[in-house]
Amino acid sequence: MASRYRRLAVPLITASFLALATACGSGGGGGDTAATGAAQPAEKVKLTVGLFGDFGFKPLYEEYKKTHPNIEIVENVTQFNDHHNNLVKRLATNAGAGDVEAVEVGYISTFTAQPAKFTDLKQYGLDKRQSDYLDWKWQQGLSKDGQQVLGLGTDVGGLAMCYRKDLFKKAGLPTDRTEVGALWPAWEQYIETGKKFAAANVAGAKFVDAPGEIFRAMVNQAPVGLYDAQDQIIVASNPDVKKAWDLSNQLTQAGLTAKLAAFSPPWNTGFAKGSFATIICPAWMTGFIQEQAKDASGKWDIAPVPGGSGNSGGSHLMIPKQSKHPKEAAELIDFLTSKDNQAKVFKEEGTFPSIPALYDDPSIQNFTKPFFGDAPIGKIYSEAAKSLKPQHLGPKEADLRVVIGDGLGRVEQGKQTPDQAWAQVLEDVKKIK
Amino acid sequence: MTSLPLAVSRRRRRGVRHTLDMRVSPYAYVAPFFLLFCAFGLFPLIYTAWVSLHEWTLLSDEHAFVGLDNFSTLLADGYFWNATFNTLSIGVLSTVPQLLLAIWLGHLLNRRLRLQTLFRISLLLPNVTSVVAVVVIFSQLFGRDFGMINWVLSWFGAGSIDWAAGTATSHIALSTMIMWRWTGYNALIFLAAMQAVPRELYEAATIDGASNFTQLRKITIPMIRPTIIFVVIVSTIGAMQIIAEPLLFGASTGGAGGGAASGGPDRQFQTLALFVYEQGFTKFDFGYASAASWLMFLVVVVVAGINYLLSRRVKGGLT
Numbered sequence: 001m002a003s004r005y006r007r008l009a010v011p012l013i014t015a016s017f018l019a020l021a022t023a024c025g026s027g028g029g030g031g032d033t034a035a036t037g038a039a040q041p042a043e044k045v046k047l048t049v050g051l052f053g054d055f056g057f058k059p060l061y062e063e064y065k066k067t068h069p070n071i072e073i074v075e076n077v078t079q080f081n082d083h084h085n086n087l088v089k090r091l092a093t094n095a096g097a098g099d100v101e102a103v104e105v106g107y108i109s110t111f112t113a114q115p116a117k118f119t120d121l122k123q124y125g126l127d128k129r130q131s132d133y134l135d136w137k138w139q140q141g142l143s144k145d146g147q148q149v150l151g152l153g154t155d156v157g158g159l160a161m162c163y164r165k166d167l168f169k170k171a172g173l174p175t176d177r178t179e180v181g182a183l184w185p186a187w188e189q190y191i192e193t194g195k196k197f198a199a200a201n202v203a204g205a206k207f208v209d210a211p212g213e214i215f216r217a218m219v220n221q222a223p224v225g226l227y228d229a230q231d232q233i234i235v236a237s238n239p240d241v242k243k244a245w246d247l248s249n250q251l252t253q254a255g256l257t258a259k260l261a262a263f264s265p266p267w268n269t270g271f272a273k274g275s276f277a278t279i280i281c282p283a284w285m286t287g288f289i290q291e292q293a294k295d296a297s298g299k300w301d302i303a304p305v306p307g308g309s310g311n312s313g314g315s316h317l318m319i320p321k322q323s324k325h326p327k328e329a330a331e332l333i334d335f336l337t338s339k340d341n342q343a344k345v346f347k348e349e350g351t352f353p354s355i356p357a358l359y360d361d362p363s364i365q366n367f368t369k370p371f372f373g374d375a376p377i378g379k380i381y382s383e384a385a386k387s388l389k390p391q392h393l394g395p396k397e398a399d400l401r402v403v404i405g406d407g408l409g410r411v412e413q414g415k416q417t418p419d420q421a422w423a424q425v426l427e428d429v430k431k432i433k
Numbered sequence: 434m435t436s437l438p439l440a441v442s443r444r445r446r447r448g449v450r451h452t453l454d455m456r457v458s459p460y461a462y463v464a465p466f467f468l469l470f471c472a473f474g475l476f477p478l479i480y481t482a483w484v485s486l487h488e489w490t491l492l493s494d495e496h497a498f499v500g501l502d503n504f505s506t507l508l509a510d511g512y513f514w515n516a517t518f519n520t521l522s523i524g525v526l527s528t529v530p531q532l533l534l535a536i537w538l539g540h541l542l543n544r545r546l547r548l549q550t551l552f553r554i555s556l557l558l559p560n561v562t563s564v565v566a567v568v569v570i571f572s573q574l575f576g577r578d579f580g581m582i583n584w585v586l587s588w589f590g591a592g593s594i595d596w597a598a599g600t601a602t603s604h605i606a607l608s609t610m611i612m613w614r615w616t617g618y619n620a621l622i623f624l625a626a627m628q629a630v631p632r633e634l635y636e637a638a639t640i641d642g643a644s645n646f647t648q649l650r651k652i653t654i655p656m657i658r659p660t661i662i663f664v665v666i667v668s669t670i671g672a673m674q675i676i677a678e679p680l681l682f683g684a685s686t687g688g689a690g691g692g693a694a695s696g697g698p699d700r701q702f703q704t705l706a707l708f709v710y711e712q713g714f715t716k717f718d719f720g721y722a723s724a725a726s727w728l729m730f731l732v733v734v735v736v737a738g739i740n741y742l743l744s745r746r747v748k749g750g751l752t
Contacts, residue, residue: 092491265685409698413598
């Protein structure tokens, strides 16, 4: 009997140890398996990187591991809204955040307003990177008092307009990118062009995906957006916001939109089916298009955006205080945002560097992409980034965008007139504290 | 000689142990449930009430006591009432046809059939499917441009319906998903109850020339009344708590730019539970969310109570 028990006991005990070990390994979230490697000269360190969408970092990790064999990198990708909401929760509860977390500009002020929750990158000497960066991009990553460096920029979202050459041709519109750009110096002409496109009745295609991202771009082109410099919400009083609202709704009311909310599954399908002829194209959008519209290689092209330059999107990398390996994480951030690597990521993924020294670099200036009909995307986005007028962003930027986006959606779904929707938007805005 | 008192005391001790065993051990057996219930049911319930009396957000460590302010704001909040209406509407649209269908299915399966077990098991299949899979697939079926349902409707000349956009259409779409998952499950519960109804009653009725439908109405339904009451209450409570379906439906039909938790740009399919989620976990206003969940609890109690009274009126026994 005893021996039979023993025979049973060994695998049982092994199994429970294994279970324990895996529990420790996965339960940490922040990831700390350092203890096992304590005896070795270089301590094994696992770094978790929390992102929303593909940042094109994967090849860089491999490269990094060659010079840092003790570093293991785990990437957690979640959806845009979830990613930032989860980060808020994890900071508040002091558990579960990664070692490196990406933060989009819509949320950057939310997080830089809580400097106690993040590691000051100055501690690890990253303030030396200031001279590399676009000044406004650098400023966005600082704490409110400007004393701490909380995030290092990855990309900026200089604006352009992507369009389908084949659909333009069917509608009898010009297809050459300079001619297309000449069609719409301002948004009013963009809408007029849209009406011409609609009049041509191209089967299965609308002029634009949805008004939401267009609205965002128009607000971003204004000198002042949803917040004033004192962090007061000025949605109700800023005439530029109202103008952007009106123009966006004109698109809807002229029947020019495909009613496909950005980043939704039907929107993805819309790319594949060619359901819309134009889409607002911050640099990072080119990566999306390439991924979603795989069969449409050569059909897309890029023209200048109506209404002048602006920035839409772009991110920073930050280190939550709860990270157990801030030093290693800081080194990784330094690597991922380095001049060379930002250039590499741009060529692969389309996200445009926030390092101005690259803008005149011939390898960027002369960079073209066959997918976009060999459009000189390096040149287009360099010009866009150079002429950018930075805009002050407030802490609840993303929440305001949701509320206004819902308003545009109500008009699009025919639930309300633009005036009714605007009244409700202003009510909702008041509730955002 | 010494063995006698020892035996007595042993017997006495065994007597004490026996009474202890009889008196205490039942409590020990039910204790795990009640401990878990206190930790994960009762405590959160009371703590939520406490939180609801405060201005309590995740982002600040100060929790100011505000009394019933959250509740009065909530009662004046149009979005809360909108969510209440949506919940009731989806609840009625999903529960009523679902239970009727379930009784009918149970009745059909209560006869002698070939492959009886196969049919009975397959009833349960939709219920074991993950809710995420169900909603993602149904969202595609209900898609506006390339959805299968619109494609079929187009044969009959119907234009393409934007299911997620309309209030009624989105409620129908969501109710379909809920019915898909729960009809079979309820049918099985009804079937179990139906099997306890004596066969002779049906035989006698058949001899008397009662039709199948009359037998269902006059024999089956009165005889399974307690089960009907049970199923009605449980389904009502379930319907009042719908959250996963509208949340995922919102995420997979668009409106992601508008945040999936609002249940469409016009909040056309935001249920109460989703409203609580939106306040608590996207706006981090825990005080307000707690107040909302308490009111939601009251709504559930009231609606379940009304349904209990209504379903009790189903005549019991045979008259």
